Amino acid sequence: xxxxxxxxxxxxxxxxxxxxxxxxxxxxxxxxxxxxxxxxxxxxxxxxxxxxxxxxxxxxxxxxxxxxxxxxxxxxxxxxxxxxxxxxxxxxxxxxxxxxxxxxxxxxxxxxxxxxxxxxxxxxxxxxxxxxxxxxxxxxxxxxxxxxxxxxxxxxxxxxxxxxxxxxxxxxxxxxxxxxxxxxxxxxxxxxxxxxxxxxxxxxxxxxxxxxxxxxxxxxxxxxxxxxxxxxxxxxxxxxxxxxxxxxxxxxxxxxxxxxxxxxxxxxxxxxxxxxxxxxxxxxxxxxxxxxxxxxxxxxxxxxxxxxxxxxxxxxxxxxxxxxxxxxxxxxxxxxxxxxxxxxxxxxxxxxxxxxxxxxxxxxxxxxxxxxxxxxxxxxxxxxxxxxxxxxxxxxxxxxxxxxxxxxxxxxxxxxxxxxxxxxxxxxxxxxxxxxxxxxxxxxxxxxxxxxxxxxxxxxxxxxx
Ligand SMILES: Cc1cc2nc3c(=O)[nH]c(=O)nc-3n(C[C@H](O)[C@H](O)[C@H](O)COP(=O)(O)OP(=O)(O)OC[C@H]3O[C@@H](n4cnc5c(N)ncnc54)[C@H](O)[C@@H]3O)c2cc1C
Numbered sequence: 001x002x003x004x005x006x007x008x009x010x011x012x013x014x015x016x017x018x019x020x021x022x023x024x025x026x027x028x029x030x031x032x033x034x035x036x037x038x039x040x041x042x043x044x045x046x047x048x049x050x051x052x053x054x055x056x057x058x059x060x061x062x063x064x065x066x067x068x069x070x071x072x073x074x075x076x077x078x079x080x081x082x083x084x085x086x087x088x089x090x091x092x093x094x095x096x097x098x099x100x101x102x103x104x105x106x107x108x109x110x111x112x113x114x115x116x117x118x119x120x121x122x123x124x125x126x127x128x129x130x131x132x133x134x135x136x137x138x139x140x141x142x143x144x145x146x147x148x149x150x151x152x153x154x155x156x157x158x159x160x161x162x163x164x165x166x167x168x169x170x171x172x173x174x175x176x177x178x179x180x181x182x183x184x185x186x187x188x189x190x191x192x193x194x195x196x197x198x199x200x201x202x203x204x205x206x207x208x209x210x211x212x213x214x215x216x217x218x219x220x221x222x223x224x225x226x227x228x229x230x231x232x233x234x235x236x237x238x239x240x241x242x243x244x245x246x247x248x249x250x251x252x253x254x255x256x257x258x259x260x261x262x263x264x265x266x267x268x269x270x271x272x273x274x275x276x277x278x279x280x281x282x283x284x285x286x287x288x289x290x291x292x293x294x295x296x297x298x299x300x301x302x303x304x305x306x307x308x309x310x311x312x313x314x315x316x317x318x319x320x321x322x323x324x325x326x327x328x329x330x331x332x333x334x335x336x337x338x339x340x341x342x343x344x345x346x347x348x349x350x351x352x353x354x355x356x357x358x359x360x361x362x363x364x365x366x367x368x369x370x371x372x373x374x375x376x377x378x379x380x381x382x383x384x385x386x387x388x389x390x391x392x393x394x395x396x397x398x399x400x401x402x403x404x405x406x407x408x409x410x411x412x413x414x415x416x417x418x419x420x421x422x423x424x425x426x427x428x429x430x431x432x433x434x435x436x437x438x439x440x441x442x443x444x445x446x447x448x449x450x451x452x453x454x455x456x457x458x459x460x461x462x463x464x465x
Contacts, residue, residue: 001254002026004462005245007227008261010038010411011447012439014210015454016259018077020462021217028253029219030245032226032412036211038261038439039411039418040203040447045400048293048348051203052402052410055307055334055352058171058190059448060086060105060197068194069452076455083209087339089196089306094163095388096311101163105195118160128154133193135185147184148177162316167191167309169318170332170354172445174283174419176319183443190446196306198339206447225249230258232273232432240273242435259462261439261454263413264421267430275431283417284320286404288357290381294395297337297349301390308333310388321358326377328384331355351392353385359404359416374401419445428457436461 004020006013009031020027035041040053061068063081074081091104099117103110111129115122128151148161155161165179168187173179179187199205211221226248232240244254260267265282268275298304311330321327332354337345365373378401382393404416413420424443428436438457439450 001256002028003255004257004259004458005030005253005255006259006261007245007267008038008439009033009036009221009223010261010439010450011040011206011210012442012450012454012457013038013259013261014207014214015073015077015451016261016438016458016462017214017219017221017454018210018217019455019458021214021219022078023463025462027219029214029221030225030227030247030253031221031223032248033410034224036221036223037203037207037410039407040207041410042202042204042207046398048398049202049204050291050400051336052406054198054203054447055332055354056089056196056198056339057086057448058194058196058446060088060195069190069448070194073448073451073455076459077210077213077451079209079213085199085201085205086197087200087341089198090304090338090340092196092307092309093305094166094309096159096163096166096316097313099159099163103192105197107193110192114160118157121155121157121160124154124156125160129193132185132188135182135189145181147179147181150181151184159314162311162314164188165318166311166316166330167307167332169316170309172419172449173318174285174417174424174440174445175422176284186444186449190448198336200341200345202336203447227262227270229272230260230267230270230435232271240432242432245270257434257436257462259436259438259457261437261450263411263439264425264437264441265414266412267435267437271432271435273432280421280423282414283419283421284415285318285418286320286357286359286362286407286416287354287402287418288326288362288377288381288404289352289354289402290378290385291400291402292351292353292382292392292396293398294349294351294392295397296395297344297347298335298351298392299337300349301392301395303335303390303392304338305333305389306335306338308389310385312384312387319356321356325358325361325373326381327356328380331381331385333385333389348397349395351385351389353381355381355384357404359408362404363408363416370403370405374403377401413440428461
């Protein structure tokens with residue numbers, strides 16, 4: 001009998017596992033895939049290493065900082081800042097027609113950029129920022145507040161409003177058109193007030209550290225162990241409780257509680273108690289990413305930006321594509337080469353361009369049409385991106401393309417929704433008193449966010465007795 005079974009060996013599941021194993025629990029992580037990491041995995045193709053999700057770690061506070069999610073994560077998982085070998089971003093930008101805001105890990109740059117481009121908004125921007133600094137993460141009253149309404153109550157210049165939403169939505173909004181104010185504050189702090197960084201070795205390093213620590217504490221990691229059913233039984237008082245799980249291969253495992261990072265709807269569908277609790281809407285927002293390997297690093301053509309968030313009109317549209325299967329009007333251009341490493345990543349360079357995509361239409365294609373669409377859309381996505389960064393196409397020596405199908409394959413999320421369902425379960429509880437959710441649908445997204453989610457839910461619900 002396990003104390004806790006964790007569904008999913010993504011960042012949140014691994015972090016939760018470390019906390020529980022550290023306190024002596026008998027804990028196993030059950031992962032459907034043959035590898036760890038979930039959306040933040042990695043792969044090797046034609047002799048080169050690629051990360052699946054990682055553009056940059058958010059929430060990067062300097063070494064020695066006592067506050068903020070990164071400091072909390074290091075304390076709770078007993079790592080040191082140096083273990084993660086994080087190098088800061090060079091600097092990033094938000095580019096809209098006729099306006100550009102640069103930002104770095106020094107918030108003063110962002111403030112001065114707002115004051116330079118939108119002088120009459122500078123005071124209002126500062127007021128909004130002081131409100132964001134005071135925001136408390138785990139109150140759900142802010143879940144109902146429209147961030148667009150709150151931001152527009154401070155800032156009267158629509159272009160600035162759109163420019164602020166673009167990066168925050170791309171890096172963490174499960175909701176179309178708008179965000180809730182709480183999520184806006186979390187994302188604003190993690191990207192603009194704290195900052196971006198990357199380990200030289202990419203996501204592999206983080207995963208290696210997490211798994212090694214989990215196993216060294218006695219935790220068990222079971223790969224190719226997809227959970228088919230969360231088994232419940234009636235207790236003496238008539239209420240139902242989780243008693244264990246059944247794996248896709250038929251094996252049953254008993255446990256005192258289950259913590260699932262599979263997503264809210266996905267977890268509810270596994271429960272065998274027949275409760276009508278699946279009515280919460282699934283997420284709709286998925287991504288395609290075009291990856292270009294070049295024969296030179298981007299610095300060779302004088303491009304040093306870590307991330308460029310672009311949008312080709314004054315209004316930013318955060319919605320599932322309606323006309324075509326990808327929406328190339330806006331996107332994120334990321335170069336893993338452009339961080340402040342002590343040495344270059346290599347002789348080659350990489351540019352990754354992420355855009356919104358319609359999962360249903362990507363998945364409806366047969367194999368031949370899918371392959372053709374990947375080629376066509378790689379061209380279209382890159383063509384859109386080079387309107388905002390130097391045209392690197394002549395330097396490309398290899399390509400790859402990540403589609404919503406990749407997200408489904410790595411995470412099992414409905415609709416390939418990167419950030420899960422629009423409505424989150426901030427306290428992680430479910431209708432069963434020994435089943436909890438962590439990760440994307442608990443509410444903290446991104447790499448650091450999902451690790452914090454795993455830690456918080458393990459502390460709140462699984463270490464009580
Ligand atoms: C293109 C792209 C770029 C991104 N860039 C960044 C970035 O730069 N920085 C950042 O911080 N974040 C980024 N993210 C987001 C980040 O990857 C996710 O927020 C994070 O990985 C979520 O972690 P998680 O543990 O909650 O869930 P997941 O990674 O979804 O893990 C869930 C795990 O559960 C497993 N699972 C599901 N169902 C079952 C089942 N029935 N049985 C067993 N196992 C199951 C899945 O296989 C998976 O391993 C990016 C995402 C994408 C798509």
